[in-house]
Amino acid sequence: MQIVLLEPYSTGSHAAWAAGYAAHSRHEVVRLELPGRFWKWRMHGGAVTLAREFRQHDLQPALLLATDMLDLTTFLALARPETATIPAALYFHENQLTFPPPPGTRRDLHYGFINYASALAAAALFFNSRFHREEFFDELPRLLKHFPDYNELDTIGRLRARAHVLEPGVALDRFDAHRPATPRKGPLTILWNHRWEYDKNPAEFFAALRRLAEENRPFEVIIAGESFRQKPEEFLTARAWLGSQVRHFGYAEDFATYARLLWEADLQVSTARHEFFGLATIEAIYCDCFPILPDRLVYPEYIPTETRDLVLYRGFEALVDRLRWAIQNPDAVRAFTLRPAVARFAWEQMAPHYDEVLSALVRATQ
Numbered sequence: 001m002q003i004v005l006l007e008p009y010s011t012g013s014h015a016a017w018a019a020g021y022a023a024h025s026r027h028e029v030v031r032l033e034l035p036g037r038f039w040k041w042r043m044h045g046g047a048v049t050l051a052r053e054f055r056q057h058d059l060q061p062a063l064l065l066a067t068d069m070l071d072l073t074t075f076l077a078l079a080r081p082e083t084a085t086i087p088a089a090l091y092f093h094e095n096q097l098t099f100p101p102p103p104g105t106r107r108d109l110h111y112g113f114i115n116y117a118s119a120l121a122a123a124a125l126f127f128n129s130r131f132h133r134e135e136f137f138d139e140l141p142r143l144l145k146h147f148p149d150y151n152e153l154d155t156i157g158r159l160r161a162r163a164h165v166l167e168p169g170v171a172l173d174r175f176d177a178h179r180p181a182t183p184r185k186g187p188l189t190i191l192w193n194h195r196w197e198y199d200k201n202p203a204e205f206f207a208a209l210r211r212l213a214e215e216n217r218p219f220e221v222i223i224a225g226e227s228f229r230q231k232p233e234e235f236l237t238a239r240a241w242l243g244s245q246v247r248h249f250g251y252a253e254d255f256a257t258y259a260r261l262l263w264e265a266d267l268q269v270s271t272a273r274h275e276f277f278g279l280a281t282i283e284a285i286y287c288d289c290f291p292i293l294p295d296r297l298v299y300p301e302y303i304p305t306e307t308r309d310l311v312l313y314r315g316f317e318a319l320v321d322r323l324r325w326a327i328q329n330p331d332a333v334r335a336f337t338l339r340p341a342v343a344r345f346a347w348e349q350m351a352p353h354y355d356e357v358l359s360a361l362v363r364a365t366q
Contacts, residue, residue, distance in 0.1 A: 008046025011036025024351035051078035072118035090122035126166035169350030178259035191265035196227035204271040262287035
């Protein structure tokens, strides 16, 4: 079965997801992609370009698999008649109804409406977590009620009936080759491997570290992750006062370096205000980092019930308390692992599930 995967914003986790599924699927997955930049323009113009590319290729897919950054309605209109009988599935890595806008800005509802209209044109909707699916459908009535008439609220139930959770696969096995032969020693090392962006709430992370430093708690820090700003002030300021406690600062330019940093870390902390899945956390947990995570968003979905009281926190003071406990109990932290809980996300397990889900969708629409 041929699947055409449509990704107008191919970068980071989007690109890794597409490449991972294409590499592990038993189906023929043809990727039509555009570079991951200018996200607003991609949500408008990406459909025009990808429709042109689709018509230029001799493709006969059984299924179109598009991501949330594509205006699926425009794509289908411009790619007819070739696409007239091909079912389309829409995969939500994120959505523009609930993704938090940058500080000091207001949400542009137009992009949320593109997500909504694309969902109407799809035979099935797939979300990368239960949290994401529920948040999307909680917000959708408010989006539609914003408009003056013909709100089409009755479409919500129909959309929800064809909405499913399909968690991402992750290329986890590639970390194994970089696992060190010797155990971790010395002060605990705290890891930040998230994007250097407002929605990951780095200010709270550094405030917690500042509290620990003021108490003369021994720890070191690895600050990785990608920055899309020339001068991320909160990171540069923290680097200055952390001084020699910083073991690494900046984006890891190659995978081997990134994997080594994750294996060297003892704790991975999230202070995120918003997280639809949390790829960085999954990767850190796989590398035996002890996770300290907010008791909200997506995180409770993949933390086993019996360890949630140890791993999840509620509020800033609870975060600081959890970090204090970890620093005081390095042996317990280093002996702890949730690796088996996240190993199920490996593409070797997830790709056969994707294959069956998407094959069933094609059969159901014939």
